[in-house]
Amino acid sequence: MLNPELLQYLRDLLDQARACADPEATAMTLATVSGDGRPHARIVLLKGIEADGLRFYTNYRSAKGEEIRAHAEVALCLHWKHLGEVKAGGVQVRVEGRASRLHDDESDAYFSTRPRGSQIGAWASLQSQTLPDRAAFDARVADYEQQFAGKDVPRPPHWGGYRVLPDVVEVWHGREFRLHERRRWERFADVWRERLLYP
Template sequence: ELAENAQAALVMHWAVLQRQIRNEGSVARLPTEESEAYFRTRPRGAQIGAWASQQSSELEDRGVLEARVKEYEDRFKGGDVPLPPFWGGYRLVPERIEFWQGRLNRLHDRLEFEKQADVWVSRRLYP
């Protein structure tokens, strides 16, 4: 989906604090070198799991996953686990950031920062 529409949003919400940050912007796939560097920081089991999992696809039986894990453990036994060709990250380059703080009676504080050319412009928004 990101290959077809390189726009995304990321939201961090802290309900107990009644605070939220929303970032919107363009995304770009990380260079292989950066993905590889991050992959190397992950535990070996997680690296094997990256190969074994068909993430978010239907899994009929947990035994299938466990068999795939065993298959890749055997395949990469005694050596480093290579970076899967399908594995990598994306970087969000913010173009708009909103800080929200909950207030009584839904009279929340909202501060927006939007990048215009090379300058960040701020404004307060109605709740």
């Protein structure tokens, strides 16, 4: 679990990023490892910072979902270039930890808040599989729109959330002349230790 001070610090940074000019403060790089050891990275959206970790949602059958299932150790990175000394690079947060699925009721609750078009898209997309042409995808969207016409769209069983419980959190504050500040927290069992790093 994140200790209360670190949890609040991360939430405060996210709130500050949302309040400034960043058009997508929750954009977060997720890095996973494939079965043959190749690293893969992509952008997902941060949907919460809780005591049990950072949360995001995706298709469990996607490439990232399959990689997490096989190897749950992941890395996350957020970059808020409009925070702090903007010309010096802003603020970067790096996280390393273990991903695990959220409970179905948590995924259901979040799914119910998504726009209907996004809900339909979660059913229609065979994420990461080969798509023969755009018309095939459009046809699947139309099929699910018809299937759920006049009804609430339920969460697909293959779609839901993950939490990443950190072992390491590093926050980098850009400073002029590259005299940056780096703060690193590492978890040993349930004890978090903080130290500074040379930039």
